[in-house]
Amino acid sequence: MKKQIIIALAFSVCAFSFAQKKELRAVEKAIKGKNYAEAKAALKQAEALMSSMDDKLKAQYYYLNAEALYADGAGSMDDIDAALKSLENVKEGYATEVSELKQTMVNGILTKGNKSYEGKDYSIASKYFEKAYRLSTKDTLFLYYAAATAVNVQEYDRALDLYEELKQLGYTGIEKQYFATNVETGEEEIMDKNTRDLYVKAKSHKNPGERMTESKKPEIVKNVALIYVSKGEDEKALTAMKDARAESPDDVNLILSEANIHYKLGNTKEFKALLEKATQMDPNNPELQYNLGVIAAESGQPEEAKAYYEKAIALDPQYTNAYINLAALILSKEEAMIKEMNGLGSSKKDDLRYDELRAQRQDLYKNAAPYLTKALEIDSKNLGAAKTLMNIYSILDETAKQKEMKAKVDALEAEGVN
Template sequence: MKNRFLTAVLMMLTVVAFAQKKEIRRAEKAVEKGEFQEARKYIQQAEAEIAGADKELQAEFYLYKGYALVGTGQNVAPADLTAAVEAFKKAKELGHENAADGITAASNALVTAAIADQNAQKYAEAADKLYMGYQLNTKDTMYLYYAASNSVNAKDYKTALDYYQQLKDLGFTGIETQYTAVNKATGEEEQMASKEQRDLFVKSGEYMNPQERSSESKRAEIAKNVALIYIQQGDNEKAVSAMEDAKKENPNDAGLMQIEADMYYRMGDMKKYREIMEEIVAQNPNDAVLYYNLGVSSAEMGEKDRAMEYYNKAIELDPNMNNARINMAYVILSREAPIVEEMNSLGMSKEDTKKYNALAKERQGLYREALPHLQKVLEINPNNIEAARTIMNIYYQIEEPKKAEEMKAKIAEMEAARANQN
């Protein structure tokens, strides 16, 4: 009796295994036809007894479970993506030769979903999916880099620091070879996905001038983000340490020096900021933006004459730099406040009246000094309504009402045009 019973059990196991195999084959055919919901149904029917199946059948099961969950790769639910990733990983562990293709499908679906999350400003969700994509293929460190960036945007600084530390430990630079060619029809250079694609397009005759170049290192950006995270957390000491660490490899890198200067600016250490900026200017004496930034920091430190020098230099290098002209006007006009304060403190005596008139003349001198800078701004950009309003007010102050009214009419036209655009 015992022997007969054992035989019966073995027969049952064989029948169960045969049924599982049948359902998995049905799932395979459904996947090939793109009938992913149907495939899920067959997978669910086989799942209850899969643990008792042989290794080869289990590998098949997990492979097609992954494909059924990923589907077309579009709009996949987060839970399904996670389950698909685990299924493909299991198929790989069990030695299925096609598991790598499944992992690629899951990875592509993860990236597609992450891009959609990022565009919808769901940065935490995007970061999770990109990190999952990195775990699927740890050779693709760009996924880890983008996961860190999205964590920063999500203000999940703890996770961002963890990912950045992993990148640092891996020696990540983010430098990639870029393959480009010029589109003959448009005359514009375009970047291709691969060397093979670029060469194919050139061979077609529609593209010319194939080029290969390396992208810039992302280490400076990572150093900046790490330092900014520490500043956000109120840990300036770690921010400085992170920046010093980043500079060890390339102490004279202008990009890193700019980021270091920005770091001190955010920390409120304007003296250190200007010191570094002046080093950068020495390396790049023809960069108008650098002089402009130095003007801003000098103005914030109350060094108005120095700020004017920097703004003048910026305009000399870039005559169309309106921001520098506007800032120059405001530096000039900022000298008005102490004059007005002193005027208001005077009494009615003859001496006070004489002093008041002298101060009033000095005040008007400031208006006249600032006016040409603002007029030039309006000449370069006729739609700068803020500059126009300041000019109008200056005309009223220097007692030129006709010009003030003319400017008032121009402002009305600008406001009407802006309203029509909206």
């Protein structure tokens, strides 16, 4: 009796094992025929038998499940995530197959990522690049591409997470490049070492060489700082900016970025000091001279401001705002004059002072007008300059010029110029 039971049980187990293998063979057949819907249906049936599968059959199930989900590249991002999780459960055997499937997935994902990038769909491209890295974590370059591409579409929170991950990994992006000059075109070409050596041997290329690429760490640290700036997290931005400047002490743009943060925080002294430092490093930059002029004007140093604006114009004769600010410097003296004129009485002495101030005020307008005229020559749609000139000509009783400028103002406003 006991022998019969044992035999019956053994027969039952064999039948159960046969059913498991049959279902998995059906999955394999469907996948080979690229019928992934049928494969998934067969996997559902096999899943019901999972509890009694041995480790080898479970490994086969999870591997086949990943293949079905990936569907030769047709699977969605969620399907790819599920496929990766399934491959994590392959504990026995299939090492070569798993490695090959992952490489196939990486190649397919990168192809889609590059296609999205070329189509300027940077958000999707970034996600594909990140997915490629998750599949092949030794290829940190993919993570760098994911972060840089996320910045293109201002997905700053995501980019920040990716950049921080790169920093924690100690990523530098430094690699050895192999190159040679194309004999026909005369242009240097970068390629892998074997290809380069083959081309040089075939004499289609000459002057072979190798070099190390520049580190991407300064760029990463800089972008982290700039992302904090864009998010309005100024204190974090300043901390990150110090790290960035430590990496790239000669980067003028980093100094300007830090200066702008200080300006935003009202730290005028620090802002000016950094601008002066940047000016020493880049003395022929008109924008730096202009910004120093703005700070000097706001600090009540009109003569210093005037010198900076004039230097900006000397470096760039087309710098419209410098002309406008020079006119504004001149006209800023008007307020004190008007206040004094309004406070005068009716005595002969007061009348003489009034006439004196009136003449000085008209001199201000005459001195400011050429700068505004030049600004309009450069930027014919500068409504602010046109309005100010119209008012100046009105006060100076230059009727013809006032009418001409009024017509220009009306035309610009009709165009919707602000």
